[in-house]
Amino acid sequence: MIANGRVVGDGTWDLRVFVTDLQTERLIRVKGDVHVGGVMLRLVEDLEISMDWSDHALWWPEKNVWLSRTRSTLDQCGVHADALLHFTPMHKVLRVQLPDLRYLDMRVDFSIKTFSAVAQICKDLGIRHPEELSLSKPLEYNHLKYNYKDMPKKKSEQNHNGHLAADTNTFIANSSPGGSTGSLDNSPFSCAPVTPSRGPASSTPVTSPTGNGTWKKNGFMNSSDLNNTLNYSGNSTSLEQLDNLDNSLAHSPTIPNPEARKHLVRPKSLVEKARMNVAWLDSSLSIMEQGVREHDKLCLKFKFYSFYDLNPKYDAVRINQIFEQAKWQLLNEEIDCTEEEMLMFAALQLQVKLQADQPQPQPRFDNGKSSSPVFEDDIEAALNNLQTTLEGSSIGTYSNDITQVPELRDQLRFLKPKRFTLKAYKKYWFTCRDLHLYMYKSREEMMHGQNPVLNVNLKGCEVTPDVNITQGKYVIKLEVPGTDGMSEMYVRCDDETQYARWMACCRLAAKGRSLADSSYETEKQTILDFLSLQKPSEQPVLNPENLDLQIEDYIAPKYLKKSRGKLTQRIIEAHANVKNLSLVDAKLNYIKAWQLLPDFGISLFTVKFMNSKKEDLLGVGYNRLMKMDVNTGDHQKTWRFNTMKAWNVNWENKTMMVQFEEENIVFGCLSADCKVVHEFIGGYIFLSTRSKEASQTLNEELFHKLTGGWA
Known part of the structure; x- marks a missing residue:
């Protein structure tokens, strides 16, 4: 039968597709056996606009999923006549906050798994071993006051044109990790809390002044797009604006970003420290699937505290960013240290500041045979160590x-x-x-x-x-x-x-x-x-009158009770011990001292063990799990990873079971989704497989197998 010029009853139907670049909606006549690639091809032909669409893909807002498998049919994807799809660029501008608190506007693939996106970001920034880092959503003080399940939720609001506004203020439902049992599909699943509302500017897709408004695949921003981005971002920077990428990122600004510092949250208890780990993104899901939209802020941080092969020759940027993350952890009281240790860290930080503008000695390398730099003093030290060993x-x-x-x-x-x-x-x-x-x-x-x-x-x-x-x-x-x-x-x-x-x-x-x-x-x-390094020197080499020290930039708040003059004098005395260190050596000494602190590298979670009525802390280190008292932090039990046989998640009731040689433990996580704990354990197991003998190609499949919660 024919009606209005169309054959009725032939199995076709109108699919609504919203083209975000053009802010227009089109109807495409399709059948259920049409594959996703065919839908995009028909849409481009229907638009009749000559431009590069290669970076575009179909996004299904209602299901919160990318239709990334172009050979799958609409029926296989579950797309029916009532669906509204978005035809949108996969690469979008993301405002990335680095460990040194500065912001960079980066073009990031929102359609691939977060682990892969982090690897690409690190490649652009010149940071080796991206498996040690991840992305997290910015925290607010509100997030430290509630456990994960008790976090207040806001309803999604619709904007004036009828389309859902980009909203990261709710815990949106995400699909389960690929290969899992699918039990996540029916319940909200997000590893991160909400971020502050971005305002109306971010809910409208950005187009370029020329009207074609898309990025070339694997390319960078053109000048007009860059200007638009900078006008929006305010005090952030793009990669193109950095004169020399390695030098710029290897030396952080003397004055930290005021906006970023103002929004740092300082935990006041062990429970609040545990709640800070709710913010990590799920490495197995794409950025878009976790409520992140173009021009949103995400924090790039070192998640796993197992730093492999730190080498000044190749890792100037990486060393600097680890140093900065360590510094802000100490100043923000995320990790505890004694007053003497705090003064030592302040002295090393001061030496970094003093050396930043000084010409640095060039390391000499052993004809490429060694990956470690060799200095004259180091040769003498190595000979002394060898003599000690032999004798x-x-x-x-x-x-x-x-x-x-x-x-x-x-x-x-x-x-x-x-x-x-x-x-x-x-x-x-x-x-x-x-x-x-x-x-x-x-x-x-x-x-x-x-x-x-x-x-x-x-x-x-x-x-x-x-x-x-x-x-x-x-x-x-x-x-x-x-x-x-x-x-x-x-x-x-x-x-x-x-x-x-x-x-x-x-x-x-x-x-x-x-x-x-x-x-x-x-x-x-x-x-x-x-x-x-902690011993005060009787002969300081610096004159306090010639220094303009902002004590808050060097000392954690709990040690600021003494007079500023006295603290300044003690920092200068401690500085005499490190006055001869070069810039990179001062940073490396800071990192080594940070690693020696008792609480270093312990990621905390509030949990409830099976058959227990009270809450406990679970500490996850690079080589062990620890059961700790929630009030005092005293250790009650330790399980080493080298005795672990298996770990898995019951997605129905969100509990984890870890099997050790001596016993099995079962617990539910209160301060974050259990997927976060699972990813920490699997991540450290993955990092332990690294060796100089093994191939250094990043094995993403193994990472997701160990962290994704599926066999």
Whole structure:
């Protein structure tokens, strides 16, 4: 039958497609067996506009999904006559905030998985190992006040032309990770909270003055588009505006972005620190699927604290951005440190500032055979280390005979705290051998191998420093796993040399490595270097009257109670220890000191374990999971990744089960979606597969297999 010039009943129907560049809607006559590519071809022919459409794809707003498989039919995609599709560019301008708080306007693919988008962003910025970074939505103080499921939600509003306004103020539904059981499809699933409303400007697609308004595929912005972008972004910058990409990103602005700093949120408790991890995007979904629209702000940050092959020759940008992220974590009190450590960090930061405008020594490389720079002083240091290794340690308490099991012996003071009792430290004789710590009442009992009064298996222990150089306090806090949780004990050393030996020994043993491990001497020296940087110098080299120090830029708020003059003087005294460091060495020392802090690299989540009525903290490190007290942060249980057999998610009730050799644990995450925890665990497992022997090609398939929640 024919009506109005069309055959009725032939199975065709009108598909509504909104062309975002032209702000116009077209009707395309289709059948269910028409493939997605065919729809786009018909649409372009119908528009009759000569321009490059190669970067365009179909977006389905109602289902919040890209129709990216061009060979799939409309029936296979579930598209019916009531659907409204958007024909829109896949590459859009994203306002990216770097770890140093500056903003860059970047052209990013909104249609690919976030992991792939981050890899492309890092390639454009010259940052190696993009697997260590990810994107997160900006946080507001409101996000620290609520758990993930209790976050207030806002209703989507429609704009005047009837189309849904771009809105990231709601938790929108996303499709499940590819290959999963699909149980996510019926429930809201987003790893990130909402961002502030962007205002009316961002809800209208941007077109160029010439009318063709699209980007060339794999190209950059032209001058007119760049001007439009800058007019919108205000104080952000585009890549084209940076004179030299490597130099510009390797040196951060002296004065941080005021807008970005104003919007930094400072956590005031462990629970609030845990809630900060709600903001990470899901690496398995595209940026667009997670409520992000053109000109929105996202933060590019280091997510996984396992930095592989930091090399000044290739990583000037990467080192600088890690340094900046460490700096803002400390100033924002996201990670704790002592007052002495804070002054040391301030001194290193001051040295970075002073060296930024100075000519730097050029590193000399070993004919391309080594990936590490070689300086004259380093050669001498390497020879000294080699001599020490060949001749053996000069410390009499360390047995270095290769025919014997390495052993450490010393007289130390010991304390095992008990409730309602005040006990002082008592002297005992200690020996450490084969990952075990033995304690004896006398030297004779130790030498004759009698039964020790205490035998501690250090493998799996939590080892925490408790040091105050000014007071001469060098304490090692051990938290030992047992049937009733973790028991505390304290070992006090007489001086920093003794402390460095035993702290290095305990740290390695906790990871399952003995004194025979080649990294022992390096670990010991690193601890000594860290302590030496905290000692105030009696002869400062800087005159405070010649310095314009804004104390807030160097010291965390909790240490600002003292007078500014006194703090400035103490920073200058601490600076004398680092005055000879080059720019890159000052940054690397800052990063190394940051990595030595007890709380470094521990991402927190508020969880509820199965059969438990109370909330606990779950800490995820690069090599372990930790159950912690939600109020005090005390460790209650540690599970090492090297004993983990499997980890998976029950998407129906949003709980995780992790199987270890010793036990299985089941918990639900309260402060973020369980997918975020799953991705942290899988991400660290993925990073552990990196080695110089293995291919350095990024294995995205393996990453998604380990983090996506599907087999």
